[in-house]
Amino acid sequence: MIKTIKIACLLSGILILCADATAQSAKSTEHDQHEQHQTHTDEHHDHSGHSMSQESGPASDHLHEHNKDHSTIDKTHEHAIDHSQHSDQSTEHGDLHHHHHMDHDHIMDHEGTMIMGQNLDKLPSSCKSISEEKEITVRAGRKYAAKFPGTMFAFDQQEWRVKPCSKVTFHFINEDQIRHQFMMHGLPKYLYKYGMFHLEVTGPKTVSGTIIVPGSDDTFLVHCDISHHMEKGMKAQLVVGKGGENIPSIPGLTPYNINDIYEAENLPMVSDKAEQSAVVRQITTAFTKSDTQNYLIILIGALVGLLSIPLIKKIMPSKKTEN
Amino acid sequence: MPNPILIVILIFYLAFTAIGAQASLLLPKTIKVDRAALTAEPPCDPKISPAWREAQVIDGVKIEASPGCNPDNPAWIAAAVKGTNNVSMDTLMKTGLSPDTIIKTDDLDGDGDPDRIIIKLEVMELNGKSPDFPGILPTFDIAPGVQPGAWVFAPKTSGMSTENFESVRANPLLRLPAPVIRVEQGDIVQIILENTHYFPHSIHLHGVDHPFAHKDHGGNDGVPQTSEIELMPGERRVYEFQARQPGTMFYHCHVQTHTHLSMGLAGMIIVEENRPNNWLQTLNIGGGHVRHPSVAIKEKFDQEYDLHYHAMDKELGDIIKKYNDPRLIARDMNQRYDITDSTEDYYTINGLSFPYSLRESLIIVKPDQKIKLRLLNSGGETIAIHTHGHHATITHYDGVEHNPVAQIMRDVFDMAPAQRLDLTLDTTNDGKHSYGEGDWLIHDHREKGITTDGMAEGGSMSSIVYTSYLGEDGLPKTSHFGIDLSNFFTQEYWQRRVPIWQDLDEVASLGSPAGQAISMDITTQNYLLNALYGLAVGLLIYFIFTKREYFKQSAMGAISRVRGDKGSKQS
Numbered sequence: 001m002i003k004t005i006k007i008a009c010l011l012s013g014i015l016i017l018c019a020d021a022t023a024q025s026a027k028s029t030e031h032d033q034h035e036q037h038q039t040h041t042d043e044h045h046d047h048s049g050h051s052m053s054q055e056s057g058p059a060s061d062h063l064h065e066h067n068k069d070h071s072t073i074d075k076t077h078e079h080a081i082d083h084s085q086h087s088d089q090s091t092e093h094g095d096l097h098h099h100h101h102m103d104h105d106h107i108m109d110h111e112g113t114m115i116m117g118q119n120l121d122k123l124p125s126s127c128k129s130i131s132e133e134k135e136i137t138v139r140a141g142r143k144y145a146a147k148f149p150g151t152m153f154a155f156d157q158q159e160w161r162v163k164p165c166s167k168v169t170f171h172f173i174n175e176d177q178i179r180h181q182f183m184m185h186g187l188p189k190y191l192y193k194y195g196m197f198h199l200e201v202t203g204p205k206t207v208s209g210t211i212i213v214p215g216s217d218d219t220f221l222v223h224c225d226i227s228h229h230m231e232k233g234m235k236a237q238l239v240v241g242k243g244g245e246n247i248p249s250i251p252g253l254t255p256y257n258i259n260d261i262y263e264a265e266n267l268p269m270v271s272d273k274a275e276q277s278a279v280v281r282q283i284t285t286a287f288t289k290s291d292t293q294n295y296l297i298i299l300i301g302a303l304v305g306l307l308s309i310p311l312i313k314k315i316m317p318s319k320k321t322e323n
Numbered sequence: 324m325p326n327p328i329l330i331v332i333l334i335f336y337l338a339f340t341a342i343g344a345q346a347s348l349l350l351p352k353t354i355k356v357d358r359a360a361l362t363a364e365p366p367c368d369p370k371i372s373p374a375w376r377e378a379q380v381i382d383g384v385k386i387e388a389s390p391g392c393n394p395d396n397p398a399w400i401a402a403a404v405k406g407t408n409n410v411s412m413d414t415l416m417k418t419g420l421s422p423d424t425i426i427k428t429d430d431l432d433g434d435g436d437p438d439r440i441i442i443k444l445e446v447m448e449l450n451g452k453s454p455d456f457p458g459i460l461p462t463f464d465i466a467p468g469v470q471p472g473a474w475v476f477a478p479k480t481s482g483m484s485t486e487n488f489e490s491v492r493a494n495p496l497l498r499l500p501a502p503v504i505r506v507e508q509g510d511i512v513q514i515i516l517e518n519t520h521y522f523p524h525s526i527h528l529h530g531v532d533h534p535f536a537h538k539d540h541g542g543n544d545g546v547p548q549t550s551e552i553e554l555m556p557g558e559r560r561v562y563e564f565q566a567r568q569p570g571t572m573f574y575h576c577h578v579q580t581h582t583h584l585s586m587g588l589a590g591m592i593i594v595e596e597n598r599p600n601n602w603l604q605t606l607n608i609g610g611g612h613v614r615h616p617s618v619a620i621k622e623k624f625d626q627e628y629d630l631h632y633h634a635m636d637k638e639l640g641d642i643i644k645k646y647n648d649p650r651l652i653a654r655d656m657n658q659r660y661d662i663t664d665s666t667e668d669y670y671t672i673n674g675l676s677f678p679y680s681l682r683e684s685l686i687i688v689k690p691d692q693k694i695k696l697r698l699l700n701s702g703g704e705t706i707a708i709h710t711h712g713h714h715a716t717i718t719h720y721d722g723v724e725h726n727p728v729a730q731i732m733r734d735v736f737d738m739a740p741a742q743r744l745d746l747t748l749d750t751t752n753d754g755k756h757s758y759g760e761g762d763w764l765i766h767d768h769r770e771k772g773i774t775t776d777g778m779a780e781g782g783s784m785s786s787i788v789y790t791s792y793l794g795e796d797g798l799p800k801t802s803h804f805g806i807d808l809s810n811f812f813t814q815e816y817w818q819r820r821v822p823i824w825q826d827l828d829e830v831a832s833l834g835s836p837a838g839q840a841i842s843m844d845i846t847t848q849n850y851l852l853n854a855l856y857g858l859a860v861g862l863l864i865y866f867i868f869t870k871r872e873y874f875k876q877s878a879m880g881a882i883s884r885v886r887g888d889k890g891s892k893q894s
């Protein structure tokens with residue numbers, strides 16, 4: 001209660017002071033407004049990997065849906081999982097001769113290599129014909145994260161560009177010894193269940209799958225949905241035609257929506273032996289301590305107060321002339 | 324010049340301060356929190372089908388009934404018994420497991436069960452920070468709305484880490500605790516760790532008979548200081564053993580153990596006695612009731628339960644909710660977090676705290692039963708588990724049978740960190756083994772053990788419930804005593820926003836008193852005050868600056884008077 005009144009009093013007191021100041025500078029009013037402008041960063045929450053809403057609706061256990069159509073085995077998918085192992089990649093995996101066929105949308109072998117939402121022949125309604133056939137090789141692994149500090153997993157490329165209505169075959173090469181996914185979202189739901197196209201494979205191994213992209217310019221999220229692989233770098237986008245809105249937090253391509261705070265570290269360095277650098281470092285550390293946060297806010301307040309100084313420059317000459 | 328308005332405001336300020344200090348004749352009235360204002364959840368998870376409770380046979384695997392609220396997915400049990408390589412594709416698709424998660428082959432001793440077992444585990448993060456939106460994912464609640472940052476060994480899954488693309492809630496296979504592993508004495512077991520996490524990890528098989536080094540796979544003890552280097556993200560390692568002795572054991576990560584274990588990388592591993600036709604439930608996901616017990620257990624017991632007690636430090640888990648950059652998480656965990664200054668905040672049984680423990684970790688009994696309880700304490704402190712209404716017998720310490728003649732009965736079971744106890748719970752109503760039927764609590768008797776971040780009644784509390792006290796929904800029947808547990812199933816209760824005794828009488832005599840001010844949280848108040856102080860300082864500087872210009876002018880005038888010649892020369 002008292003604190004609130006205090007705030008109110010302080011606020012009104014300052015307002016009076018401000019009124020005083022503006023009264024003094026009444027002659028020169030319209031200037032320096034542009035200093036108030038601030039750069040505004042856009043946030044693209046729509047395209048983040050997961051929607052914020054926690055309410056996920058009633059039990060939509062999508063696994064059950066895979067079981068409904070066992071009898072329809074599509075022989076054309078035989079080729080889908082790549083049998084040819086890369087000779088330079090050692091593997092413990094056995095042969096891949098027996099495939100488990102699920103329904104039309106879901107093919108999986110005995111090691112969990114998976115193709116979901118593949119589309120070889122269904123034209124999107126926005127397309128009259130297939131504009132071109134394209135093959136894209138995507139590599140995935142920890143080593144591709146090396147060029148992006150602060151990530152751990154990545155694809156070898158962060159963006160692929162294709163023409164509208166093109167038929168694209170992705171060869172997904174997982175070079176790690178764990179699972180990775182090439183999962184695409186936002187595709188038309190009348191062609192792709194859940195709007196998804198999904199390749200998944202435990203490396204080192206390759207899986208291939210084909211889609212036909214829509215006829216309009218758009219940008220699609222591609223990521224690995226294993227817990228925190230996307231957050232830790234395994235994120236990219238497929239740009240169709242001129243593309244749509246960029247996807248955020250793609251390493252080296254688009255900024256994060258939410259950034260971590262980085263502080264200067266007290267790391268031992270060879271130059272520590274020189275006295276001066278130690279002093280500089282102490283000052284840096286002092287400023288980054290969280291205790292000083294309050295003082296920093298006071299400083300910001302002071303700066304706002306000082307913003308009015310340019311006004312004085314206008315006031316002073318006028319007073320000079322009076323004198 | 325002094326501003327009269329400023330003086331008026333000062334007077335008002337003092338007047339209000341005086342009013343604030345003055346006492347009122349009538350104290351604030353009571354505000355009762357409206358049930359409708361609470362984020363309530365149904366006591367049983369509606370996503371779990373009641374049909375899962377029934378005794379059933381899937382792909383030839385007999386699965387015992389489990390009348391609790393949220394029993395295990397029967398498909399998980401069938402896949403764990405047959406192996407994901409042998410179970411039907413139909414069943415496998417209901418599990419979410421990868422087809423190579425549990426590979427069972429080769430009946431080496433010709434006794435009718437597979438003796439080569441391969442188990443694949445991944446490392447999953449729960450409740451970690453996202454760079455995309457101001458929230459965490461994939462979410463896992465140990466109690467309504469309580470989401471500690473955690474890591475866990477998860478059975479290798481297939482597909483997404485969340486329920487679906489619209490949800491941030493974790494896939495049901497990604498959960499605390501790490502799954503209970505069951506293997507048979509003499510099995511050739513490979514536990515393959517596929518490190519899907521962004522930090523190095525390992526597996527140490529505490530208490531399990533395993534060689535220190537393996538001829539093909541190298542170091543086998545999981546310890547980065549003695550037997551192997553850390554398993555880096557994206558890498559895979561095989562831990563192989565052929566256990567000669569049965570018992571209740573423990574597996575955990577041994578990289579930066581003081582944090583990784585507490586984060587959740589810990590589970591039970593049980594070596595069962597060798598028997599013919601002994602198809603084991605290789606994984607008991609989420610622990611609790613074993614719905615396909617081993618042959619040896621069925622010889623002696625009516626039921627079996629795995630009870631994994633764990634404790635977590637909020638400040639430690641918060642690190643992964645604070646940063647996304649693995650380098651910052653590593654720095655805070657490895658260099659800044661000081662376990663010697665830490666306190667445990669969350670106490671769980673099979674990964675959950677009360678009231679969720681009622682959903683999954685009830686020990687549901689009938690009179691005159693013998694029940695095998697396997698307990699593990701993976702927390703950092705000794706716990707003291709008390710069984711209301713029962714004295715149970717300790718048969719094994721750390722997986723080794725205690726001399727049968729010297730076995731003792733207790734009602735408080737102290738367990739050091741990493742300790743395992745096998746108990747026999749006898750429900751014979753003789754005033755010693757059991758005092759009769761009821762809904763008897765089983766809880767850690769250190770009082771903080773029945774809290775969640777200090778809020779009671781939470782923690783690792785659960786119940787030994789006789790079926791006569793079990794409701795249709797699988798929760799203990801408490802309403803006939805006038806007991807209503809629904810407040811525990813709200814997020815606001817755990818946010819400490821519900822006066823817990825407000826509903827005990829009509830007038831809510833212990834409800835919440837109405838506040839007198841427009842509420843503003845303290846941090847916002849401080850920020851605002853600091854900003855205002857700063858503004859005041861800034862304006863002060865502005866006035867000084869203005870005055871300085873006058874001083875300058877008068878000083879310049881004085882100077883020009885004194886040094887008139889020089890001044891005119893320069894201008």
Ligand SMILES: [Cu+2]
Nearest residue numbers: 180181224229
């Ligand atoms: Cu991945």
Ligand SMILES: [Cu+2]
Nearest residue numbers: 524576578583
């Ligand atoms: Cu670890």
